[in-house]
Amino acid sequence: MKELQHLNKYFLKYKTKLTLGILITIIARIFLLYTPRYVRKIFIVVENYLDGNITKEVIKSELLEIILYIIGAAIIGAILTFFMRQYIINISRYIEYDLKNEVYAQYQKLSLNFYKKNRTGDLMNRISEDVGRVRMYVGPAIMYSINTVTLFIISIIYMYNEAPLLTMYTVIPLPILSVAIYKLSKEIHNRSTIVQQYLSKLSTYTQESFSGISVIKAYGIEPQTSKSFENLAEESKNKQVSLAKVQAWFFPMMVLLIGTSNLLVIYVGGMQYINGQIESLGTIAEFIIYVNMLTWPVATVGWVTSIVQQAEASQKRINEFLKIEPEIKNNVQEQTEVSGDIVFKDVTFTYDDTNIQALKGISFDIKNGETLAILGKTGSGKSTILDLIGRLYDIDSGSITINKLSIEKHNLTNLRDSIGYVPQDAFLFSDTIKNNIKFGKENATDDEVIEAAKNAQVHKNIIKFNNGYDTVLGERGITLSGGQKQRVSIARAIIKTPKILLFDDCLSAVDTETEEKILKTLNKITAQKTSVIVSHRVSSAKNADKIIVLEDGKIVQQGTHESLINEEGYYKHLYLKQLSENTSD
Numbered sequence: 001m002k003e004l005q006h007l008n009k010y011f012l013k014y015k016t017k018l019t020l021g022i023l024i025t026i027i028a029r030i031f032l033l034y035t036p037r038y039v040r041k042i043f044i045v046v047e048n049y050l051d052g053n054i055t056k057e058v059i060k061s062e063l064l065e066i067i068l069y070i071i072g073a074a075i076i077g078a079i080l081t082f083f084m085r086q087y088i089i090n091i092s093r094y095i096e097y098d099l100k101n102e103v104y105a106q107y108q109k110l111s112l113n114f115y116k117k118n119r120t121g122d123l124m125n126r127i128s129e130d131v132g133r134v135r136m137y138v139g140p141a142i143m144y145s146i147n148t149v150t151l152f153i154i155s156i157i158y159m160y161n162e163a164p165l166l167t168m169y170t171v172i173p174l175p176i177l178s179v180a181i182y183k184l185s186k187e188i189h190n191r192s193t194i195v196q197q198y199l200s201k202l203s204t205y206t207q208e209s210f211s212g213i214s215v216i217k218a219y220g221i222e223p224q225t226s227k228s229f230e231n232l233a234e235e236s237k238n239k240q241v242s243l244a245k246v247q248a249w250f251f252p253m254m255v256l257l258i259g260t261s262n263l264l265v266i267y268v269g270g271m272q273y274i275n276g277q278i279e280s281l282g283t284i285a286e287f288i289i290y291v292n293m294l295t296w297p298v299a300t301v302g303w304v305t306s307i308v309q310q311a312e313a314s315q316k317r318i319n320e321f322l323k324i325e326p327e328i329k330n331n332v333q334e335q336t337e338v339s340g341d342i343v344f345k346d347v348t349f350t351y352d353d354t355n356i357q358a359l360k361g362i363s364f365d366i367k368n369g370e371t372l373a374i375l376g377k378t379g380s381g382k383s384t385i386l387d388l389i390g391r392l393y394d395i396d397s398g399s400i401t402i403n404k405l406s407i408e409k410h411n412l413t414n415l416r417d418s419i420g421y422v423p424q425d426a427f428l429f430s431d432t433i434k435n436n437i438k439f440g441k442e443n444a445t446d447d448e449v450i451e452a453a454k455n456a457q458v459h460k461n462i463i464k465f466n467n468g469y470d471t472v473l474g475e476r477g478i479t480l481s482g483g484q485k486q487r488v489s490i491a492r493a494i495i496k497t498p499k500i501l502l503f504d505d506c507l508s509a510v511d512t513e514t515e516e517k518i519l520k521t522l523n524k525i526t527a528q529k530t531s532v533i534v535s536h537r538v539s540s541a542k543n544a545d546k547i548i549v550l551e552d553g554k555i556v557q558q559g560t561h562e563s564l565i566n567e568e569g570y571y572k573h574l575y576l577k578q579l580s581e582n583t584s585d
């Protein structure tokens, strides 16, 4: 239960509702327990009439009175039961909501490295399945426990006062029922976890085959994918059948144990009646109702125990993850000024998951308003430099300063707000084009969106779609071409009017003519801003104030376009190659 203490703060938050819920639960049970006592009274009245102690008129009025009491108690009990669920189950939903938000907020805080170490499926599970299991503890488990305890205590007191020996015989099978249900619930849980795993395997496989349907069709491998699906579905079915086998024991076992208790009540009660140890047959009827009333709550003891164990395990996973400190922390609360003076001094950086040293003693500086172009072979460390400017990772050694202030001493939110980043793989959300662009500036007007799209040379493409800027992208929406995606992604970065613009090879999928046009407008936009352009093309780099060429994490050449084309090396080689390609085009 130690792990579940994390939820105490939520119980405190909803303490008024929770206390009311518990009170209502107790009162509801008290009302429900009136029925068996009145049933006994009915027997006593009938017996009195049969013995000639009361007249027909008296029995009629007494029976009517008792029946009205039973109906009244049942109605009040039912109304209170409704409110009991309203309070306690609703609280469990509030707490589930709070906990989901807490987990999600932690996800947002964690650094990129965390996401590399954890699989998306596991992260999703924590927010859906684990939180769901914890909710079962907060709601049903607590509700049924109060229910059982109240019902048990009150009815045992009533029963014991009525017939102590009969009470003992009646309750003997109940603990057996509890233990049996506990064992069964555990087995059901184990098997349903396996079923869940197979279901998620099946849905991941299906989702992947749908996303990759064009590859599957192009390679003509539909029969193989169908076969793999069939195998997975077959295994999933077998697990479901094995779960159903255990579940099928649940009700027969309940019926068997209720039956045994009823038999014991009738046999022992009957013997006691014959021996004159109990006065009325009504006691036997009352006890039979108690047995049936107690069976379900007692069965839930086993069920609740297994729910609490599962919730404890889930909360343990949640707690472990909530304790993780983000690797990249905001060390400064006050606002810091971010302009575009960026200096890298002897920067070394290693990706700790792959142990690849991506940057080895990199030094360069960019003045405010300047443009730096980074070229180099694939894997030479270009994108890593951009990630370090946005402080997505902290460096091993050396220093990065922005505005003469070390990057770690900048307010992280400020820093990232001041950066417009266009990644290598443009990622667009399944939303309208307009909202995808507005992602860069939430309160942007339609005119600003259009202006940004025009500057990114994508406006003309967008207005050709039937729904223009309201065209929905992604799943069940239209798919943009690679070059269109890159340009929407550029529009998203420039609408923000950031101080620093980072372009990561984001013109690779557009033709050289469009590239030229985009670069022209970007030149105007970036005139007052610091920009870093990573590219494989000389055409993207040639207008930059400074160009660096990377190889295996080191700077091997630096200068301007003019100086570099006159110097032997990668840049000149690339320039001549691309020049000849363009002329042959």
Ligand SMILES: Nc1ncnc2c1ncn2[C@@H]1O[C@H](COP(=O)(O)OP(=O)(O)OP(=O)(O)O)[C@@H](O)[C@H]1O
Binding pocket: 351, 353, 354, 356, 357, 358, 376, 377, 378, 379, 380, 381, 382, 383, 384, 385, 424, 505
């Ligand atoms: N997220 C990461 N985790 C671990 N290693 C990485 C990661 N990103 C890059 N690397 C490694 O770091 C090195 C530099 O990668 P980087 O992406 O900076 O190169 P790049 O010059 O941008 O390449 P490209 O031109 O192909 O985009 C590569 O060897 C790469 O395998």
